[in-house]
Amino acid sequence: MAHHHQFKTLIEKPYGYVGVCETCKIYNIGYKNFLLCLNEYEFEWFRNNLINGTMLTPFYTSHGKEFLHRTPMSNFYLTFSSDEVEELVAMLNEIVIVIEARKSLKNVN
Numbered sequence: 001m002a003h004h005h006q007f008k009t010l011i012e013k014p015y016g017y018v019g020v021c022e023t024c025k026i027y028n029i030g031y032k033n034f035l036l037c038l039n040e041y042e043f044e045w046f047r048n049n050l051i052n053g054t055m056l057t058p059f060y061t062s063h064g065k066e067f068l069h070r071t072p073m074s075n076f077y078l079t080f081s082s083d084e085v086e087e088l089v090a091m092l093n094e095i096v097i098v099i100e101a102r103k104s105l106k107n108v109n
């Protein structure tokens, strides 16, 4: 994706990362082979979907995936194993603390 704004990586793991475009305020969630570009509201929506299982439908595949998450495309889904959901939620939860801290710092200045 062509993008020339200042991008800040907030967290980096062996399996993924979360960064933010400082200009657009769009969060990039990179996890394994997908990348989501979400605003703060959508970020929270996605994180809560994973935590509450709201958008996760049990879906067992022969290659270890157990959940299916819909996308805006009717024939395109994200699939996760339980471990992947936990791993991704842990990364997103960690980043929420960073996001809140950054907001507090901006309010101080």
Ligand SMILES: [Zn+2]
Pocket (backbone or CB within 6 Å): 003, 005, 006, 021, 022, 023, 024, 025, 026
């Ligand atoms: Zn941008």
